[in-house]
Amino acid sequence: MESIFKISNMNTVEDINNIRKSISNNEGVVACQINSDKKELSVVYDNYFINKDLFIQILEDLGYTLL
Numbered sequence: 001m002e003s004i005f006k007i008s009n010m011n012t013v014e015d016i017n018n019i020r021k022s023i024s025n026n027e028g029v030v031a032c033q034i035n036s037d038k039k040e041l042s043v044v045y046d047n048y049f050i051n052k053d054l055f056i057q058i059l060e061d062l063g064y065t066l067l
Contacts, residue, residue: 003052005041005059006067010034015064022058026050 010016016034019041023032028049033042043055059066 001047001052002042002044003055005043005055007039007041007059008065008067010036010039010041010064018062019059019064022062023055026054026058 007019010019016036020032020034023029023041023043026045026049028046029043030046031042031044034040035042041059045055056066
């Protein structure tokens with residue numbers, strides 16, 4: 001599966017690195033791509049191990065706001 005998240009307060013390289021690290025460390029994540037210009041996170045994953053709601057929870061726990 002693939003999910004795309006718009007993150008309103010992703011502004012710095014540090015934000016991008018934090019998000020990439022937190023998302024990529026989960027079992028079932030196949031690919032993680034971040035477009036800083038569009039403020040979008042695209043994640044390809046196996047929904048047997050993880051789902052969209054868990055990604056939302058991870059991002060919100062890090063302090064990011066999703067649109």
